[in-house]
Amino acid sequence: MTSYAAPETLMEEVIKIIREAGAKVMDIYESDFETYSKSDSSPVTEADLKAEEIITPALEKLTPGIKVVGEEAASQGKAPSVGNDDPFWLVDPVDGTKEFLNKNGEFTVNIALIDKRKPVLGAVLVPARNTLYTGIVGQGATKQVGNEPPQPISVREEQEDGVTIVASRRHGDPELLEKFLNGRTLKETINAGSSLKFCLVAEGSADLYPRFGPTCEWDVGAAHAVLEAAGGLITLEDGKTPFTYAKREDFLNPHFIAWGGIR
Structure with a gap:
């Protein structure tokens, strides 16, 4: 080892x-x-x-x-x-x-x-x-x-007036996002590029980053560490299965959700 x-x-x-x-x-x-x-x-x-x-x-x-x-x-x-x-x-x-x-x-x-x-x-x-x-x-x-x-x-706790989502400037699926929210009040959507999106959740500027588009492990790893160290986590689309690495030889990721203080 x-x-x-x-x-x-x-x-x-x-x-x-x-x-x-x-x-x-x-x-x-x-x-x-x-x-x-x-x-x-x-x-x-x-x-x-x-x-x-x-x-x-x-x-x-x-x-x-x-x-x-x-x-x-x-x-x-x-x-x-x-x-x-x-x-x-x-x-x-x-x-x-x-x-x-x-x-x-x-x-x-x-x-x-x-x-x-x-x-x-x-x-x-x-x-x-x-x-x-x-x-x-x-x-x-x-x-x-x-x-x-x-x-x-650190990540912030869930806000009473709704959730703030951070989203990619170039990828996304409005229908999947609406299904994911499942009745939650959407207060605001912040558009940002790159792994900066995870960091906005980690610092408490946003609550969630749902990713329903293509990514590779190197797009996620560093910011995942920042987010988890700040009290957040990343799961697969079901909201339960942990996001892990060395999954495939091509390093492609499935859809995932980066969570702040909301559970």
Whole structure:
């Protein structure tokens, strides 16, 4: 069984790595950058590629023997096999590439450690907003804006005037959403891109993020750790079955629901 340092020790290094990658992403974001198409026709930019080139070897050095699954390597058929309970890293170098292309700032850099098919820790950087979310499951979650000290965050309890849902700007199914609400009063819907949606639930700005569209494990892992560390959880669409990792060789996810304080 592969061992690793205490999560709080790893997190110190993960923060350094993600900030270095975020700086590279912003350098490219503010320049004339190249855009390419993957085999599935989804866009990828220099930022995705360069950030993963920073993150992957840094994690391999940090935890020798622990595999790293990065989105861009996986898209090229180079993802290592992780179909067991061993630990592995999940990396999405730029989640929200379409938000990156549209210059709205709602893209993130994501690093998660998974062990026994569950998140251990995660860091989500929103580089255009200089905001960093971190979470160590069982120890707590934080949000840091700029150079201010990190502040603890937690999910909020159910509000009497209805639920606030966070939804993707580009994916969704109104009929499924109405069925999911099942009589709950919908107070507000907040649209956001990338893994930022989970973080809005984790910090108590929203109550639920139901996802009835396609995602992969690297889209979820880091923010899942933040959300769970903040007192939330993710289940499958039935609201009961836990969301786990290393489910399929292609890392595709089923529909799921990210919960704040509502149960």
